[in-house]
Amino acid sequence: MxxxxxxxxxxxxxxxxxxxxxxxxxxxxxxxxxxxxxxxxxxxxxxxxxxxxxxxxxxxxxxxxxxxxxxxxxxxxxxxxxxxxxxxxxxxxxxxxxxxxxxxxxxxxxxxxxxxxxxxxxxxHALPDGARGRLGRAARRLGRLGPARGRRGRAAARGRRALKNFAAGRTGAWREVxxxxxxxxxxxxxxxxxxxxxxxxxxxxxxxxxxxxxxxxxxxxxxxxxxxxxxxxxxxxxxxxxxxxxxxxxxxxxxxxxxxxxxxxxxxxxxxxxxxxxxxxxxxxxxxVINGPWGTQVPMDPAERLPLRTELGLSDDVPLLVYVGKLAEVRGVGTLVDALPLLPGVHVAFVGSPDPGARQGLRDRAAQLDVADRMHIVDYVPSASVTWYVSSATAGVSPLLPTPAHESAVATKLRECLLAGLPLIVSDLREQARFVREQGVGTVFAPGDAADLARAVRDLLARRTELTAAARSPEITARHGWEAAERALHGLWRRLVPTPAAPPPVEIAPDP
CATH class of the missing domain: 3.40.50.2000 (Glycogen Phosphorylase B;)
Structure with a gap:
């Protein structure tokens, strides 16, 4: 045998x-x-x-x-x-x-x-000259902050020496900093x-x-x-x-x-x-490797969560903006609340982090502006179900404030909203504004400017049919779904360590 x-x-x-x-x-x-x-x-x-x-x-x-x-x-x-x-x-x-x-x-x-x-x-390990030069300049800037005094000063001086050692080519000095x-x-x-x-x-x-x-x-x-x-x-x-x-x-x-x-x-x-x-x-x-969602939406058990608009008890004709992410001031969430008095009848839902302090801060802000009845904060849903959950909204919003990292970012929430079929409203930071303008899927406003955000919302609502159709086009789905990212990862990994020809079956979006 x-x-x-x-x-x-x-x-x-x-x-x-x-x-x-x-x-x-x-x-x-x-x-x-x-x-x-x-x-x-x-x-x-x-x-x-x-x-x-x-x-x-x-x-x-x-x-x-x-x-x-x-x-x-x-x-x-x-x-x-x-x-x-x-x-x-x-x-x-x-x-x-x-x-x-x-x-x-x-x-x-x-x-x-x-x-x-x-x-x-x-x-x-020898650093490229450009990187070493930048770190050397950082060390010199720290050195100009003043003489070291006391316990904190002595510790800071050791940190500066460690950084200079690193800039000079000594590896691992960042552990001391x-x-x-x-x-x-x-x-x-x-x-x-x-x-x-x-x-x-x-x-x-x-x-x-x-x-x-x-x-x-x-x-x-x-x-x-x-x-x-x-x-x-x-x-x-x-x-x-x-x-x-x-x-x-x-x-x-x-x-x-x-x-x-x-x-x-x-x-x-x-x-x-x-x-x-x-x-x-x-x-x-x-x-x-883009950070898009799976092209397949995964509904949740109705006993756990319902679609966003249903949870909020809003009819289909009520304009509903949705923000998904951390409730941090630098993410521009305050600007979104500040715009509500200028947008009668418009509701905003934050699908946000559970930080009680941040949540209460937004509630207090909304109460002061007399818009508390139109601002909603709900808990996260599993990542595989985000596109299903927010798809009943009118538009997705990314109101990031300017930082060097934000200028380079195309936040995950943008692609989640697109694959949910939602047009976008974003602050005018380099990468996310270019993302929206080049694909014709939304409007752009000046970061931190509540009045301009309200103007961008009104513009989107006036062009809602056109922008929603653009967001739901098959080309957008194919370009921004995780499946495209997966192909890039598979090629990269297999170049480094090949795998057997027949991988095991697996759900593309498992329930944790």
Whole structure:
């Protein structure tokens, strides 16, 4: 009797991201696409007291690793600011997570202190002259801020010296400028050592140092390197980061050094790809992978959520604007509320983050303007169901305020609204305004100007039939759905690590 030939082993991909994974639509879609390409995928996020350390997104396992932020807390103590920052790493571990971290350390007892010992200094890397020059100028600007005095001054002086060392070509000095980076590095590196993947896909900046460190870890043991991809979600040099300037300088420096060690770089827009190639002197242009939604809409169980207009109890003839995303002032959400007194009969729905302070701030603002009955705030829905949920609105709005990162952004919400069949109203920032104008799918207004936003809304309502037809054209759907992005990712991944010919079946948009 012939012996059955075992199916070839699917290569393992570790997909890393510096959050809890839940609701990160780009990570969720990329993970499903990796399974569809034939990879055995594990998503690695960061543990949090509100989520289990182990989870799933459809058929994709999720591992959330503990990151203790010990170095960061020590840095805060040194600088007299020993409290959690209001950023995405804000949650200091509770006792259960601390116990989990202790168990994690015990499991790696034979390699105590290994990650930092391995990654420091094993592979000196020369930066392109342009990048080194920019960092040197940043160090000199910091040096002109004044003499160092007291404990904070001495710490700042050490930070300036570290940045100068980095600008002069010494690798890894960004760890001294902002030690939190090394905290993330340890957590992700230990996960990579345990998972032993064949391919690593890094989402955004937080896991970037660990992917490079994993190559050095393997090289130190005589093992072959593992290809890795850096997926830049935004223009990092222009990011507005709360807290001390140290973190922005350090993350910029880390990206400028480590991006040259990646086997491939991905950007979310063509404009961002061009800027990254020029800024970092990359040998080739990053691959553009747009962050569009799946072309297939996924309704939710009526017992959980109903379409947006139905939930709000509004009839079809009521103009309804929808904003999807974080309720932050820099996103322009206040401008949208301020425009309501100038738009009688128009309603606005924020499908927004659960931050109670931000929500109350918008409610207070609406009450002061006597428009509270026309402003609505509702909770997020799963990423796969966003297009279904908002499709009953009249138009989508992206009122971003100017920042360097926002000028380069084409926010996910724009493509979600387009694939929901909604025309767009956007603030006049470079990339999103060009996106709308070139495709004829909406109107544009001056950022932060409530009166001009109201004018853009009236213009859209007057041309509603024309603009809605443009947004719903088959060409728009084909161009901006995730399926186009998936083809680009499949080509990139398979160039680095080929997969068996027959990938397993998987839902394109699983319910988490």
């Amino acid at each position: 012939p012996v059955a030939t075992p199916a070839p082993r699917r290569p393992r991909m570790a997909m890393l991201v510096g959050n809890q994974v839940v609701g990160d639509s780009r990570v969720e879609k990329a993970a499903v696409s990796a399974v569809r390409a034939g990879y055995d995928v594990v998503v690695v996020g960061v543990s949090h007291r509100t989520t289990f350390n182990l989870g799933r997104y459809g058929s994709v396992p999720i591992l959330r690793v503990p990151v203790t932020f010990r170095r960061h807390l020590a840095w805060q103590t040194l600088h007299g600011t020993a409290r959690p920052d209001a950023t995405d790493w804000s949650a200091v571990l509770d006792p259960e997570e601390a116990a989990a971290m202790t168990a994690w350390d015990l499991a790696h007892e034979s390699g105590a202190g290994l990650p930092q010992a391995v990654v420091r200094g094993l592979s000196p 902002w030690p939190l980076i090394a905290d993330y590095e340890d957590g992700f590196l230990r996960a990579l050592i345990d998972l032993a993947p064949d391919l690593v896909h890094v989402h955004d900046r937080h896991p970037l140092p660990a992917a490079a460190a994993y190559d050095r870890y393997r090289a130190a043991r005589g093992l072959s390197p593992v290809p890795w991809v850096y997926d830049a979600h935004e223009w990092l040099p222009g990011q507005m980061m709360p807290g001390p300037v140290d973190q922005r300088i350090a993350w910029k420096a880390a990206e400028a050094e480590l991006i040259h060690e990646a086997d491939a770089v991905v950007a979310v827009t063509d404009g961002l790809a061009d800027r990254m190639r020029e800024y970092h002197a990359l040998p080739e242009r990053p691959v553009t």
